[in-house]
Amino acid sequence: MNRAYQLALNYLSRALRTTEEVRRYLIRKGFKDDEIEEAITKLIELGYLDDKRYLENYLASSKMQKYGFLKVKLKLLQKGINPGLLNDLNFNEDEEVAKAKEILLKKYKYLEPAGYAKYYRFLLSRGFPPSVVQKALFLTDNMDNG
Structure with missing residues (x-):
């Protein structure tokens, strides 16, 4: 999980992403479903991943x-x-x-x-x-x- 979380965090550092984009990215990197879900849950809890915020920024762009x-x-x-x-x-x-x-x-x-x-x-x-x-x-x- 730690590696999946770190990769996802690095991916998010370049641009705001949706939960699904992060999920697809981690799947492409070869992580298992449970590792992916654990990393995504942690990112959401810490506020790094927020689809509602992404939506607002996207509409304002x-x-x-x-x-x-x-x-x-x-x-x-x-x-x-x-x-x-x-x-x-x-x-x-x-x-x-x-x-x-x-x-x-x-x-x-x-x-x-x-x-x-x-x-x-x-x-x-x-x-x-x-x-x-x-x-x-x-x-x-x-x-x-x-």
């Missing part, structure tokens, strides 16, 4: 500002965040529409009506729900015409 709610949620699930923690996330449609509009205008300086499908796909690929994409496109279209 600037790189997540260029993605929609759905993409952020998917990335967090891939990192092993407990789906129960994700249920507490607030989805604010107005904020998402504003973010989608900002991302769209940053990527495409001039929006052409013929490019509507391209803009729609782009925003969907960034993790915005269809309802948000439609509102963002409608608002940017009105902004250009009004």
